[in-house]
Amino acid sequence: MGLQQEKAVVVFSGGQDSTTCLFWAKKTFAEVVTVTFAYGQRHAQEIDVARTIAQEQNVEHHVLDLSLFSQLAPNALTNKSMAIEQEEGELPSTFVPGRNLVFLSMAGILASQVGAKHIVTGVCETDFSGYPDCRDAFIKSLNVTLNLSMDDSFVIHTPLMWLDKAETWKMADELHSFSYVRDRTLTCYEGVMGQGCGECPACELRNQGLQRYQEEKRQQEGLS
Template sequence: MSVEQESAIVIFSGGQDSTTCLFWAKKKFKDVIAISFDYGQRHKLELECASDICKKYGIEHHILDMGLLNQLAPNSLTRDTIKVDEKAPKEGTPNTFVDGRNLLFLTFGAIFAKQRKIRHLVTGVSQSDYSGYPDCRDIFIKSLNVTLELSMEYPFVIHTPLMWIDKEQTWELAYDLGVFDIIKEETLTCYNGIKGAGCGSCPACTLRKNGLEAFEQNKQREC
């Protein structure tokens, strides 16, 4: 069976990367289901944004409860009392890194997928601009893919459309998919919980803004 005849589960936050992957998956697979996670994140607007996008574009959406992650891994994305790192630390991971998040998200996504007899999982991780997050690396994804198959005796395939591209190329992919304006106006990437262009100064906004400016400059040169 070709992938065009199969279904896929998209790990979906409502941010730039996962929304780009959502529409990438809609082009590639017959059916797409989006899964989001409530892990006590700092901004519930993230879940509202994910829900709004799925409702607007007719995508089946599920929100799974992962509250325990908030208790186990306190960080600046789950605690108002911890200020978001403006720059990556000289040693260790940024305090926006949530230990075990992608591991758990993909594991729970795989369990959900198997019950639906779906083998394809899509996630928006990228090694090109991974901000020091170890669970965004290709080696982790490949390792987890094998582990999931061994743990459930099921042939999973984890797709990472953004793994080897930077933010400028991610904007270009959104443009090629015909969803540039959706990504620009309707997604929430900002660590301070502001949709669209965001606060403009947190690390997530800076990365997004720099990529957008580079993409738009290149488009102007082409015209």
């Protein structure tokens, strides 16, 4: 059976990367289900944005409660009193230990309940800020563990793994979702929709990639 006859679960935050993955999954699979996690994140608005996008894209949406994360380890994504920062040689204060390990495990359990064999996540090793749970080696290892734990044959897909932010914008453009991803998503650590506050690390990375892609596109159009 080809992928266009199969079903996938997309780990979905409503941000640039996961929304680009959602459009990729809609093009790739016959049916798509999204799952968003409420883990005490800095902006609960993220959940509302994800829900709205899922509705607009006509895909089934689940919200799972993982609020225990805020009890386990201090980090700037679940504790608003902590500054968003990164010391040289250390992980950013936004790192949530074990987040992708738990998210993908929960997505696998959901997939088994809804009859999906594919799990899609927007993790990326190119722009991963040092997060160990965004590495390709981790994803491959977890895929094996997930299948062994449930005696099943899931496939974890990471369409952004080897892309930088400019290439992610290019993918969104090729999927005919560039304007939607630019204007309708929430990636900003300060909770500003669209292109964000322009100052936090997430916005800087996103906007640098956007500017680089637009410049490359102008150059290519000038040569054609």
